[in-house]
Amino acid sequence: MRPLRLPRLRPGGRAVIATLLEYLSYPFVRRALLAGTLIALSASLLGVSLVLRRLSFIGDGLSHVAFGAMAVAGACSFADNLPLSLAATVLCALLLLRRGAGGARVRGDAALAMLSVGAMAVGYLLMNLFPSSSNLSGDVCTTLFGSVSILTLTTGETLTCVLLALAVVLYRVLAHHRTFDMAFDEDFARASGTSTAFTDILSAAIVAVVIVVSMRLAGALLVSALLVFPAVTAMRLCKSFRAVTVAAALLGTLGALAGILAAILAGTPVGATIVAVHLLLFAAAALLSRCFR
Numbered sequence: 001m002r003p004l005r006l007p008r009l010r011p012g013g014r015a016v017i018a019t020l021l022e023y024l025s026y027p028f029v030r031r032a033l034l035a036g037t038l039i040a041l042s043a044s045l046l047g048v049s050l051v052l053r054r055l056s057f058i059g060d061g062l063s064h065v066a067f068g069a070m071a072v073a074g075a076c077s078f079a080d081n082l083p084l085s086l087a088a089t090v091l092c093a094l095l096l097l098r099r100g101a102g103g104a105r106v107r108g109d110a111a112l113a114m115l116s117v118g119a120m121a122v123g124y125l126l127m128n129l130f131p132s133s134s135n136l137s138g139d140v141c142t143t144l145f146g147s148v149s150i151l152t153l154t155t156g157e158t159l160t161c162v163l164l165a166l167a168v169v170l171y172r173v174l175a176h177h178r179t180f181d182m183a184f185d186e187d188f189a190r191a192s193g194t195s196t197a198f199t200d201i202l203s204a205a206i207v208a209v210v211i212v213v214s215m216r217l218a219g220a221l222l223v224s225a226l227l228v229f230p231a232v233t234a235m236r237l238c239k240s241f242r243a244v245t246v247a248a249a250l251l252g253t254l255g256a257l258a259g260i261l262a263a264i265l266a267g268t269p270v271g272a273t274i275v276a277v278h279l280l281l282f283a284a285a286a287l288l289s290r291c292f293r
Contacts, residue, residue, distance in 0.1 A: 016265065023264055031158045036260045037253050038165035040226055040274075042210045044252025045172050047227035048234070048245050050207070052183035058093070059224030061116040062211045065092045068119035068126075075130035085212050093204035093211075164213060171206055172245070175199065180241050222271040226252065229278035236285040255281055 023029050043059075050058055069088035092115060153161075172179070178199050181189035190196050214223045230252035234244045259274030266273070 020261065020265065028152065029264065031153045031155065032264075033257065033260055035153050035158045035161040036256045036270075036274075038161045039210070039214050040230075040252040040256030041249055042165050042168040043214055043223075043226035044230035044248045045168050045245065046203075046207055046210060047231040047252075048241075048248050049179045049183045049203075050227060051231040051235075053186075056228045057112055057116075057224065058207070059211055059227040061112045061119075062089050062093055062208060063215055063223040064116040064120045064123075065089050066212050066215060068123035071123035071126040075126045086208060089208035089212055090205050093208040094201060161213065164209060168206060168210065171202070175202070176242075179203075183241070219271045222275050225275045225278055226256070229275070229282060230255065233278070233282045233285045236282070236289045251278075251281055 024033075047059075050056060066085045066089045069085040072088075073084045095111075178189070178194050181192065181194055182196060182199060186196060211223055211227075214226050230248040231244070233251050234247035238244045238247045255278045256274055259277040260270060262268070262277065263270040263273040
């Protein structure tokens with residue numbers, strides 16, 4: 001595959017706009033922007049209920065599980081590591097979301113910490129024992145922090161992101177009242193007739209899929225930022241559950257779009273740039289909330 005050659009950034013405001021328009025003339029850049037914003041939209045919509053349920057670090061833990069599953073798939077020489085990654089991540093997501101069921105002896109943050117560190121350690125060990133290429137450090141860095149791989153998305157992969165975003169939006173609309181009840185009082189939701197087990201199973205599957213797909217954008221170590229930052233920032237600006245959900249979706253999309261464009265123009269890592277943009281948005285929201293309190 002021939003390396004991607006993009007035009008160099010020229011100084012000056014008008015030159016930056018001209019360079020940006022030149023970038024947007026490339027189909028792979030447009031696909032990256034579309035897929036990245038849709039992934040961020042999906043993650044931010046799911047992040048609100050996770051933050052309210054105090055499961056903010058579930059994204060971090062599940063991304064580490066996906067990292068370990070990818071390493072196992074590589075060690076077994078599987079042609080495609082996506083099925084194994086999805087299966088392992090969905091299973092762990094279900095176990096974490098249903099952490100109170102069955103009287104588990106290790107629950108909550110302890111279980112999440114053990115799962116996260118254990119999966120990361122096993123994954124890195126397997127990558128050292130069964131390296132898939134000679135550039136091990138590059139493979140690990142790319143998997144953990146993301147890379148320009150989002151610029152190599154095919155039309156089919158972009159379509160997958162579109163379908164995923166539509167599924168998440170549909171789920172949030174149809175299950176709005178269920179997620180609202182469970183976010184604030186799971187016992188009340190169960191007593192009022194809500195099938196909390198079914199909702200958790202469905203949530204686990206959707207969260208796991210979003211996390212595995214998001215790893216290509218932000219990497220395993222930064223993917224939780226796509227879930228947490230938009231929700232927390234929206235909570236500084238809005239009061240109602242519905243307003244926070246809409247604001248989180250807008251902030252997540254804006255952060256991803258600005259981050260991807262900045263990364264392309266400046267030549268910085270995509271995932272880290274998106275997180276930096278979300279940090280600025282959170283700082284701005286915190287300042288506004290203090291000024292207009």
